Amino acid sequence: MVDALHEAGIEVWLDVVYNHTSEAQYTGPTYCYRGLDNKTYYLLEPGTGAYQDHTGCGNTMRTAHPAVRTLILQSVRHWAEEYGIDGFRFDLASVFTRDLTGEVDTRDPAIVAELSNLGNRHDLVMVAEAWDLAAYQLGRGFPSFSWRQWNGRFRDDLRAFVRGDPGMVPGLMRCLYGSDDLFPDTPAEAYRPFQSINFVTSHDGFCLYDLVSYNEKHNHANGHNNTDGSNNNLSWNCGHEGDKGAPPQVLALRRRQAKNFFCLLMLAAGTPQFLAGDEFLNTQGGNNNPYNQDNETTWLDWDLLQSNADIHRFFRLMIAFRKRHPSLGRNHFWREDVRWFGVEGEPDLSWYSHSVAFFLSGASLEDSDLYVMINAWEEDLVFKIQVGEPAEWRRVVDTARPSPGDITEAGVLPAEKDSAGAEHTAEKLTSDRVKVETRSIVVLERRSRNTPRRQC
Missing domain, CATH: 3.20.20.80 (Glycosidases)
Incomplete structure (x- = not known):
């Protein structure tokens, strides 16, 4: 065995x-x-x-x-x-x-x-x-x-x-x-x-x-x-x-x-x-x-x-997503590559807070960037995207959505295709405001400036 x-x-x-x-x-x-x-x-x-x-x-x-x-x-x-x-x-x-x-x-x-x-x-x-x-x-x-x-x-x-x-x-x-x-x-x-x-x-x-x-x-x-x-x-x-x-x-x-x-x-x-x-x-x-x-x-x-x-x-x-992003499982801490945010502005660390967001730069590992919004509150929250322009970001994970809309088959890089050879269908943002439903997580992905285009 x-x-x-x-x-x-x-x-x-x-x-x-x-x-x-x-x-x-x-x-x-x-x-x-x-x-x-x-x-x-x-x-x-x-x-x-x-x-x-x-x-x-x-x-x-x-x-x-x-x-x-x-x-x-x-x-x-x-x-x-x-x-x-x-x-x-x-x-x-x-x-x-x-x-x-x-x-x-x-x-x-x-x-x-x-x-x-x-x-x-x-x-x-x-x-x-x-x-x-x-x-x-x-x-x-x-x-x-x-x-x-x-x-x-x-x-x-x-x-x-x-x-x-x-x-x-x-x-x-x-x-x-x-x-x-x-x-x-x-x-x-x-x-x-x-x-x-x-x-x-x-x-x-x-x-x-x-x-x-x-x-x-x-x-x-x-x-x-x-x-x-x-x-x-x-x-x-x-x-x-x-x-x-x-x-x-x-x-x-x-x-x-x-x-x-x-x-x-x-x-x-x-x-x-x-x-x-x-x-x-x-x-x-x-x-x-x-x-x-x-x-x-x-x-x-x-x-x-x-x-x-x-x-x-x-x-x-999600396992494939982690394996695809070396910035998540790197052998050292995130250090200056991570920035923490709240729904708007700085993260709310108070006793009554139930939400947080973070931006993780993948440039140092030639990876794409991630923006994660986490809502454990009993109501929907609207997060402001505080890094980059909306059109740069695509929604790749949303735990509030039913399958298969909860996670895309592949990443967001234009040259990437899924296992069946089809282009990915990750949703591109049109606004810097993203509704994150009650008790859910949304993950966005964009190409980092230092991320090389992947070949099919």
Whole structure:
């Protein structure tokens, strides 16, 4: 499988869990490490011998011990050398910074250094989920300049902004720029935006459709009286809980919100990640912790690919849009190439603001220019285009429009054609005023002065 994916130009990153085991607490089963050498493999409370639980799963591996470090390194090396895995995402990687007693010590923990060296030798991408139940080390707090990190704050800020929370415009701007407050590119620290793994949904928590369909988790099937799973989902059901009896206007708004989330994800600096099935609005019925549901709850419903073909088309073309514009996914921050605006004039950063716009120059990368207008308010807003003349700009994305008008097949350069050989049909502006409908995003594109004409 890995070879087949490589032949298709796709890297394979493996999600690995080295912070706990299924042996759970002292009442749990004895499968391996507890029976071999309990105090070597697990963090125990001094005196009582109770398991330290920094993972929420009943126990915590003692990753500072040489025996446990060797076990982890041999496992990673095996996957890299025998299967050709390209990268690893380490679950609850803050556990790696806990010393032999369980205290956090970020001064060059041995396992992080050893994994970094292993990664360098095998050209591996290392990704940290830089937190556990008690230690939150996102950004500079995690002791490695070379690792990438799951950006949980990107997830939370984007969710809050899109659902309409007040005071989130500054947070959205940070997310779009690449989270340089967490990954600063100062001479002393020299982080890059691609080290931020940007995501809205993952295998943990709500999938995308449930994020826009449920205010509350619905985990009763898990057998814990709905007490498991996070209560802080930053979700919004668009006016009706779940699908049963949902009116058409609610269902339509959910589709728009799903497009808004993915549009922002693809426009943001950093490395985008999305959950399998989100591209055709797969649902888990509101279950945000289906760890024990090997059934229709977690299985992908491929029939939705046909019924939600318009959403799949939008996802596919937004990915192509990002790949077509190196100015979005550049390996350094946007810096002087970006200018921020409001509906008119400067951006409104106040508590009651729900909108922002930005201009991104592509000249430095021989790319076209982009002008993005974002409206998370409950009413339509009319934005003034503050760069260039209206006739220079074409509307290439509008999440408020139904498919296929929500995104064009190709870019705006006159020499470009779509996959069928037809000229693009992106709408040219006739005014410097653009109505951006409630809870929607509009993206404009124009040829930069330094952008060469593409050949067919």
